[in-house]
Amino acid sequence: MGLMEKVKARKAPPVVAPIELPLDQIIQRDCIAAMRALPADSIDMIFADPPYNLQLGGDLSRPDGSHVDAVTDEWDKFDSLSAYDTFTRAWLAEARRILKPNGSIWVIGSYHNIFKVGSAIQDLGYWILNDIVWRKANPMPNFKGTRFTNAHETLIWASMGEKARYTFNYRSMKTLNDELQMRSDWEFPVCGGQERLKKDGVKVHPTQKPEALIYRILLACTKPGDVVLDPFFGTGTTGAVAKRLGRHWIGIEREDDYVAAARERIDAALPLDESALTTMQSPKAAPKVAFGVLVENGYLTPGVVLSDAKRKHRVLVRADGSVQTACGTHTGSIHKVGSLVQNAPACNGWTFWHIETETGLKPIDTLRQTYLLATQP
Amino acid sequence: MGLMEKVKARKAPPVVAPIELPLDQIIQRDCIAAMRALPADSIDMIFADPPYNLQLGGDLSRPDGSHVDAVTDEWDKFDSLSAYDTFTRAWLAEARRILKPNGSIWVIGSYHNIFKVGSAIQDLGYWILNDIVWRKANPMPNFKGTRFTNAHETLIWASMGEKARYTFNYRSMKTLNDELQMRSDWEFPVCGGQERLKKDGVKVHPTQKPEALIYRILLACTKPGDVVLDPFFGTGTTGAVAKRLGRHWIGIEREDDYVAAARERIDAALPLDESALTTMQSPKAAPKVAFGVLVENGYLTPGVVLSDAKRKHRVLVRADGSVQTACGTHTGSIHKVGSLVQNAPACNGWTFWHIETETGLKPIDTLRQTYLLATQP
DNA sequence: GACCCACCTGAATCTAAAT
DNA sequence: AATTTAGATTCAGGTGGGT
Numbered sequence: 001m002g003l004m005e006k007v008k009a010r011k012a013p014p015v016v017a018p019i020e021l022p023l024d025q026i027i028q029r030d031c032i033a034a035m036r037a038l039p040a041d042s043i044d045m046i047f048a049d050p051p052y053n054l055q056l057g058g059d060l061s062r063p064d065g066s067h068v069d070a071v072t073d074e075w076d077k078f079d080s081l082s083a084y085d086t087f088t089r090a091w092l093a094e095a096r097r098i099l100k101p102n103g104s105i106w107v108i109g110s111y112h113n114i115f116k117v118g119s120a121i122q123d124l125g126y127w128i129l130n131d132i133v134w135r136k137a138n139p140m141p142n143f144k145g146t147r148f149t150n151a152h153e154t155l156i157w158a159s160m161g162e163k164a165r166y167t168f169n170y171r172s173m174k175t176l177n178d179e180l181q182m183r184s185d186w187e188f189p190v191c192g193g194q195e196r197l198k199k200d201g202v203k204v205h206p207t208q209k210p211e212a213l214i215y216r217i218l219l220a221c222t223k224p225g226d227v228v229l230d231p232f233f234g235t236g237t238t239g240a241v242a243k244r245l246g247r248h249w250i251g252i253e254r255e256d257d258y259v260a261a262a263r264e265r266i267d268a269a270l271p272l273d274e275s276a277l278t279t280m281q282s283p284k285a286a287p288k289v290a291f292g293v294l295v296e297n298g299y300l301t302p303g304v305v306l307s308d309a310k311r312k313h314r315v316l317v318r319a320d321g322s323v324q325t326a327c328g329t330h331t332g333s334i335h336k337v338g339s340l341v342q343n344a345p346a347c348n349g350w351t352f353w354h355i356e357t358e359t360g361l362k363p364i365d366t367l368r369q370t371y372l373l374a375t376q377p
Numbered sequence: 378m379g380l381m382e383k384v385k386a387r388k389a390p391p392v393v394a395p396i397e398l399p400l401d402q403i404i405q406r407d408c409i410a411a412m413r414a415l416p417a418d419s420i421d422m423i424f425a426d427p428p429y430n431l432q433l434g435g436d437l438s439r440p441d442g443s444h445v446d447a448v449t450d451e452w453d454k455f456d457s458l459s460a461y462d463t464f465t466r467a468w469l470a471e472a473r474r475i476l477k478p479n480g481s482i483w484v485i486g487s488y489h490n491i492f493k494v495g496s497a498i499q500d501l502g503y504w505i506l507n508d509i510v511w512r513k514a515n516p517m518p519n520f521k522g523t524r525f526t527n528a529h530e531t532l533i534w535a536s537m538g539e540k541a542r543y544t545f546n547y548r549s550m551k552t553l554n555d556e557l558q559m560r561s562d563w564e565f566p567v568c569g570g571q572e573r574l575k576k577d578g579v580k581v582h583p584t585q586k587p588e589a590l591i592y593r594i595l596l597a598c599t600k601p602g603d604v605v606l607d608p609f610f611g612t613g614t615t616g617a618v619a620k621r622l623g624r625h626w627i628g629i630e631r632e633d634d635y636v637a638a639a640r641e642r643i644d645a646a647l648p649l650d651e652s653a654l655t656t657m658q659s660p661k662a663a664p665k666v667a668f669g670v671l672v673e674n675g676y677l678t679p680g681v682v683l684s685d686a687k688r689k690h691r692v693l694v695r696a697d698g699s700v701q702t703a704c705g706t707h708t709g710s711i712h713k714v715g716s717l718v719q720n721a722p723a724c725n726g727w728t729f730w731h732i733e734t735e736t737g738l739k740p741i742d743t744l745r746q747t748y749l750l751a752t753q754p
Numbered sequence: 755g756a757c758c759c760a761c762c763t764g765a766a767t768c769t770a771a772a773t
Numbered sequence: 774a775a776t777t778t779a780g781a782t783t784c785a786g787g788t789g790g791g792t
Contacts, residue, residue, distance in 0.1 A: 111495070111507065111508035115493075115499065116499070118493075119493055122492065122493070127767080128488050128489075129524050130525045131491075131531070133510045133512075133562065142558060148534075148561045149558045151561045152510055156488070156492075170782095183516070183525060183526045183529075184525045184527055184528045184529055185529050290779090333779075333780095335778080336779090346438070346780080346782095347780085348779090348781055348782080350781090351781090351782095428765095429767095431765060431766070432767045433767055434767070438768095439763095439782080441783085443761095446764080447765080489765085489767060515785040515786055517763080517784080518783040519768060519782090521781080522768080522782055522783085523768050523769075524768070526783090527767095567764055569786075569787065570788085573764090580763090580764090
């Protein structure tokens, strides 16, 4: 994987864990009990879409008198704010136990519950990396005209702690976003049309999430082969997307109807082939080339002069791959001298230093590329 | 004002309160102590921009080596998450005491603190009405490529309880948004340029908020003459906007420098009909420009008179981008009032209404063109 | 005046691996 | 565990000087 992909564990993960995991299966059971039965440090990522505790009052109807089909399911009801808090902390604590030290967790919610979720995440020792806003392209209007149209939901992305590593496929996200850094606000339509699961014309699940949303999350924060757990599986959006993207999945869900719909859906999902799964990598995916190797191999001759893009600073290349300023005040690697002459905390010598060619100055990084092309299979 | 303004109190407010209130003044004191000295049930709205508890580590530099000027002020430092929690609950409880039963509170924050704030708001008995996302048109990038660009902040709007009434100027918001319901995601640029207060070339406050943001909030959730309290006044954005919009304000701020800057700024602020907003709203989100945006951005001043090409009909521009006939019989968007005065089924307000200039009448559509030219690439 | 370009800046929890 | 080293990493928009 690429450079910024913070993926490598310092120690090998426990060998037994993968064997015990019920990969690519639905566990039909209470979410906390099911998680308790999973081994510690075994999951790469959790995506969770817990009950929102919407606390809806009576029926809601549109201005034309038609009835709004709201979330009235028993699983969304809690006795009190404090009961919801207790439930939230319980499942988040269990999630923390089964996540690998380099794993991460995503939770989606609305203003009804996300503050409770986020507060618990912080209290339990997770480290929030971003909050992400899902802007709904087509939200339900506020029929009564009493508030702002509730046009977004919030996701929290957290690692296992302040110092914990985590997977973030920076290049993939930047590529996906037309070569601009992916921002924290994402726009998707709500789940509808062909994608929305229905049975006898009635939606199977009241809060089915769009696959595009989960797709971006899995692409950003997991590697192929990773194990993704969804403790509130519902109709299995996470499973379907994970299967497509070549990730393992585990779903936990109690309700018969949801489990049946999820099984059928995931069975029908087609995995992408490997070429489609290849994502943008950081340049470091290529083997590292030491500057000195270019000198050793004659791509650069000792004694040649390098300069920065504005020809403000100049250095001499020496036989061992070190460089020296003209006045001799600074000596060292291309990076070190680059930072010293600029008086900057750091410098990437590969892009800072240039070599004079017939067509003008070129960064020495182009020499590295040439070398790689010539030497790699 | 509009239809849905739930503004009328069932009982008259305590008669004494307004007399004791230090209206349109800055209280230089600790925020909690200052609130304790205010009478109960006396404030119509609180806008609060508390410390975020950013917990920043070492220095951060841009790829070009330049240094990022971060928030390093003592007032943003807390000993622990739990200390921040205690502080948050303390000021929110005091805020609750001084708010009128029909009042409401707005708090802004980032993922560092907003979950703690929201959780406390719910625990204290407030009732969340919306969470609002401020999408930054020009956020600071994530220089190291380690996370998603942190491109938004979150605001929470809450009433005093589930059954409490509150002010919401639904029509103003809809008009401001070109006859579409105002959504929960708002786009504004960060505060910079002429609007950013500087002293000797250095920003006076590290986290000054854009006036356009507060403008929309006060327009949406207060009435003229209401009392708006800002317990973390900083350089007085809330005071300046409140003065412009004809609302009373009270600011609480400890730091000498901020208080001095706020005083000077608010003294210079002009009330509504004389001032022009010099802030900018990013046009990116909507290539089409709402009429209200021209008002928000100072292309049109509230109070100015528009007329049709033959000067047969005249309307007054109001702060929310609505217009009103001289005789007061018709009120609404430029399109709606245009059709009403002509007794026509529909009307394109952009071409129907004109503004008086030195060179004669010009359709307001030219202002829109000017705005687009100024803001589009 | 119009245009271009270099430079500056904004609430930021901002590196990874080897020694 | 703290230190060192290699080398990866930015977007929108305002400001100001020069042509």
